[in-house]
Amino acid sequence: MSYPADFKYTKEHEWIQTSGNTATIGITHYAQESLGDIVFVDLPKVGAEIAAGKTFGSVESVKAVSDLYSPATGTVTEVNGELATAPEKINKDAHSAWLIKVTLKNPGELTSLLSAADYEKFVAEESGN
Amino acid sequence: MKHLTRKATRHVNQNEGLIFEKSSPGKAAWKLAPLDVPEVDTQELLGAAERKDLGLMPEVSEIEIIRHFTRLSTWNYAIDLGMYPLGSCTMKYNPRVNEVVSRLEGLANGHPYQPEKISQGALRILKTLSECLIEITGMDAITLQPAAGAHGEMTGLLMVRAYHEAKGAARKKILIPDSAHGTNPATAAMVGYGVENLKSNEHGMVDIAALAAQMNEDVAALMLTNPNTLGVFEQEIHKIADLIHAKGGLLYMDGANMNALVGKVRPGDFGVDVMHLNLHKTFSTPHGGGGPGSGPVAIKKILEPFLPKPVVVTKSDGTLAFAYDRPQSVGRVRAYYGNFGMFIRALAYILANGPDGLRQTTEDAVLNANYIRKELEGVFDLPYSTPSMHEVVFSDKLQAKKGVKTMDIAKRLIDYGFHPYTTAFPLIVPGALMIEPTESEPKEEMDLFIEAMKSIAAEVEEDPQIALTAPHTTRVSRLDETTAARKPILRWKPA
Numbered sequence: 024m025s026y027p028a029d030f031k032y033t034k035e036h037e038w039i040q041t042s043g044n045t046a047t048i049g050i051t052h053y054a055q056e057s058l059g060d061i062v063f064v065d066l067p068k069v070g071a072e073i074a075a076g077k078t079f080g081s082v083e084s085v086k087a088v089s090d091l092y093s094p095a096t097g098t099v100t101e102v103n104g105e106l107a108t109a110p111e112k113i114n115k116d117a118h119s120a121w122l123i124k125v126t127l128k129n130p131g132e133l134t135s136l137l138s139a140a141d142y143e144k145f146v147a148e149e150s151g152n
Numbered sequence: 153m154k155h156l157t158r159k160a161t162r163h164v165n166q167n168e169g170l171i172f173e174k175s176s177p178g179k180a181a182w183k184l185a186p187l188d189v190p191e192v193d194t195q196e197l198l199g200a201a202e203r204k205d206l207g208l209m210p211e212v213s214e215i216e217i218i219r220h221f222t223r224l225s226t227w228n229y230a231i232d233l234g235m236y237p238l239g240s241c242t243m244k245y246n247p248r249v250n251e252v253v254s255r256l257e258g259l260a261n262g263h264p265y266q267p268e269k270i271s272q273g274a275l276r277i278l279k280t281l282s283e284c285l286i287e288i289t290g291m292d293a294i295t296l297q298p299a300a301g302a303h304g305e306m307t308g309l310l311m312v313r314a315y316h317e318a319k320g321a322a323r324k325k326i327l328i329p330d331s332a333h334g335t336n337p338a339t340a341a342m343v344g345y346g347v348e349n350l351k352s353n354e355h356g357m358v359d360i361a362a363l364a365a366q367m368n369e370d371v372a373a374l375m376l377t378n379p380n381t382l383g384v385f386e387q388e389i390h391k392i393a394d395l396i397h398a399k400g401g402l403l404y405m406d407g408a409n410m411n412a413l414v415g416k417v418r419p420g421d422f423g424v425d426v427m428h429l430n431l432h433k434t435f436s437t438p439h440g441g442g443g444p445g446s447g448p449v450a451i452k453k454i455l456e457p458f459l460p461k462p463v464v465v466t467k468s469d470g471t472l473a474f475a476y477d478r479p480q481s482v483g484r485v486r487a488y489y490g491n492f493g494m495f496i497r498a499l500a501y502i503l504a505n506g507p508d509g510l511r512q513t514t515e516d517a518v519l520n521a522n523y524i525r526k527e528l529e530g531v532f533d534l535p536y537s538t539p540s541m542h543e544v545v546f547s548d549k550l551q552a553k554k555g556v557k558t559m560d561i562a563k564r565l566i567d568y569g570f571h572p573y574t575t576a577f578p579l580i581v582p583g584a585l586m587i588e589p590t591e592s593e594p595k596e597e598m599d600l601f602i603e604a605m606k607s608i609a610a611e612v613e614e615d616p617q618i619a620l621t622a623p624h625t626t627r628v629s630r631l632d633e634t635t636a637a638r639k640p641i642l643r644w645k646p647a
Binding site: 060062063083085086087110111150 | 579582637
């Protein structure tokens with residue numbers, strides 16, 4: 024699986040794609056693969072404030088419930104409502120099935136996140152491959 | 153299925169549908185005597201509040217009810233049928249002497265509202281059990297109220313919060329190792345704390361340097377399970393306690409794994425300030441459907457003012473009573489004084505074993521886990537070589553090469569006549585197989601289990617499909633858990 028080069032990644036397996044001071048956030052292909060079949064996604068409401076490194080929701084699979092950690096600080100402007108009835112979209116294509124869109128408070132803070140190449144390396148180490 | 157075991161054989165048992173499907177209008181399992189008082193017009197009495205439509209209630213005869221539940225009961229797997237190696241759950245035998253004692257007339261028919269004067273025996277049980285548990289844990293005081301482990305965790309953290317508030321500030325967060333029980337972070341969040349994850353080191357233990365770096369005056373407590381969920385004893389627990397205490401924090405111990413410590417070491421002696429016990433694990437009260445549970449919380453002196461009320465006290469005339477005048481108490485956490493029936497059973501267990509018996513229990517639990525570890529090492533991958541206590545954690549790394557994961561092995565184990573071990577936990581071991589035999593298992597039963605596990609490993613090498621499509625001998629084969637969760641059918645409707 025290739026990780027899009029225009030995304031940034033967290034060590035908690037979220038991706039973020041920015042355009043100016045707005046951004047789209049999702050979970051990575053590796054995350055969906057580790058979780059297995061996703062059955063429920065709990066997301067914040069539009070207008071909610073989220074903070075870098077803090078949880079903003081959770082994703083539940085048949086195996087486990089995992090917290091979602093925000094890659095950035097900002098305000099939620101849009102939530103992917105499709106996931107409420109079709110959480111399997113994340114399993115099908117995690118890099119297009121986005122979770123939330125946000126207005127960034129401090130776009131500069133994203134520099135500390137991983138690039139696609141670094142993330143791929145990190146995942147290879149974590150999974151022992 | 154050439155590898156099948158000596159433990160299980162297919163035998164006939166009866167099919168059974170839903171009780172609703174048996175229903176037939178007018179059938180009943182009761183017949184009342186003719187009314188010998190004037191009839192009341194319920195419509196007039198209750199008006200609009202009268203409920204005419206009771207929904208779909210099954211109408212069946214008495215023998216149909218008895219057969220329905222008896223047939224279902226024969227589908228069960230229980231500790232009374234065989235080994236139940238569900239790691240972290242301590243599925244030990246529930247001794248029959250506990251049941252005899254709890255059915256004594258005065259105990260079985262006691263009522264929480266009967267006057268204290270005629271409840272002295274029940275109060276004496278609360279007091280004696282409290283004293284025993286305080287002695288076993290090395291703590292100073294205890295509440296028996298919480299109804300189970302996670303409830304105990306919440307009660308413990310409420311006391312932690314009250315303690316810090318009394319000192320001026322509740323503090324902001326709880327540190328929790330990545331090997332913790334999932335209930336720990338949930339508890340911290342429920343009590344209003346932030347959760348900060350603490351990474352384990354290469355031995356599967358708390359990384360002292362990481363702890364020192366993360367510990368500060370925002371931390372209310374560290375929640376630690378010892379032995380941890382890898383079944384490994386935190387050997388530097390005294391250093392951990394010192395680091396927490398130096399910054400004014402408290403050390404919470406999740407006592408879920410106390411079955412590895414009873415009679416050997418006492419948490420109160422290695423720096424723990426507050427901990428819960430699971431009477432339904434360590435102290436042999438029924439567990440897993442047969443409960444209810446019970447999760448007493450033992451504390452050090454500094455937390456005593458915050459204990460849930462009431463507390464049991466001895467009055468000047470020597471009789472026992474409940475005391476409610478506790479201005480700093482976190483309040484009542486359970487109706488009456490908790491699950492009293494479990495206190496009787498736990499006390500019966502403690503007194504029947506005595507100190508030497510309890511110590512022997514601990515030694516046998518550790519011996520059994522290590523016997524299984526030794527026999528299965530090499531057959532299954534052992535991710536941490538640190539010595540095991542009462543449970544052992546393998547991974548599915550060797551079998552995953554053939555595409556077979558821990559869940560598949562667990563499903564196949566059902567065909568061999570065993571309840572599965574705990575799968576995919578602790579989370580720090582990818583593909584974990586967590587096995588806890590407890591002291592209850594005779595060597596003969598463990599040998600059957602080991603034989604089954606070895607046989608499954610051999611099958612995986614020869615034909616992975618056997619495990620991937622297991623179970624094969626049960627009434628229903630592999631369930632589609634994903635569809636069940638995504639599109640659940642929650643109510644029966646007539647066809």
